[in-house]
Amino acid sequence: MTSPFLSVERRGRVAILTMSRPESMNAIGTLEDCDNIVDTFFQLGNDRSVSAIVLTGSGRAFSSGGNIKGMKERQGIGVLDQPDSTRANYRRGVQRATRAMLDCEIPMIAAINGHAIGLGLDLACLCDIRVAAESAKMAASFIKVGIVPGDGGAWTLQKIVGYSKAAELFLTGRTFDAAYAQSIGLVGTVVPDADLIETAVGIANEIAANSPRALRLTKKLLREAQHGRAHDVLELSAAYQAIAHETKDHAEAVAAILEKRAPNFTGD
Known part of the structure; x- marks a missing residue:
């Protein structure tokens, strides 16, 4: 039986998700x-006990993206026997993963430990915050394989760095x-390789120290504000604020100050 693509480690209110296919540079190969x-x-x-997520890769890569061998053999998450099947395959597979990450209300930090290529870069872009190791390499390189970003990257990347x-x-x-990724605002922080995970977890812990409900509402408001x-x-801000004011955590925050x-905070 194949092990799960993502392994999950809990550190208090932080969940560390590690892509666990180091032998293929954490390429996503199957449905x-x-x-x-x-x-x-x-x-x-x-899980209301989770207030922040760190996403990273095992081995020397964050994720090399799609499986090139699978493309050649017309199997896996990409091309199949004919265009209609391929379209349905993208919607059934990688786009469901994209939607799941877009819909996640928990703040997410990408800890980019190595190569983040194509789909791998787009996974990082689906996170709210990106921290990169000094040795990390990135590319939006679908064009090099003669294809387009079929996973939604055409939407996410320009939201971060602008259209041009x-x-x-x-x-x-x-x-x-x-360093270049940081200069264009794609990555917020660059650290020595050995410090990557602890830096990302440190940011996650700083986030997780806040009210769980307010965190999720704030992230959702930020995402809605991107295209609203x-x-x-x-109007949405007023509605979310009305909810936040009625939480026990808001009362606790005021009392603590x-x-x-x-x-x-209890999440109530």
Whole structure:
């Protein structure tokens, strides 16, 4: 029996997800891999004891993306026997994984430990925060394989770096390093390789120290604000604020500030 694509480690309110196919540089090769991603994010999303997620890779890669051998053999998550089947395959597999990550209300940090190529880069872009090891290499390189970003990367990358820079990266397919990724705002923090996980977990713990419900509402509001009109976002902000004001954690936060002590959040 094949091991799950994602292994899960818990550190308090933080879940560390590790892509566990080092022999293939954590390429996503099967529908079962996609199903595991969907199931993992669904389960974590329903777990109110999880307040932050760190996503990283095992071995020398974050993720090399899709499985090139599978493309040649017309099996796996990509091309099949004819266009209609291939379209359905993308929707059934990798796009379900994309939707699961987009729908996740838990703050997510990508700890980019090595190569993040094609689909691998897009997985990192689906996270809210990106931290990269100094040795990390990245590429939006679908064009180098003669295909387009079928996983939704055309939407996510330009949300982060803007249309012009995203177009440059997709249309050239060039590989770039962590320092360049930081210079264009794709990565927020670059650290020595040995410090990557602890840095990412440190950020996750800083996030997880806050009210669990307010965290999820804030992330959802940020995501909605990416494509909403200002007036619509204002209405949604008022609705979410009305919910947040009625939580016990809000009352606890106010009390803790007035009493000059650390808050004790319960998620209620």
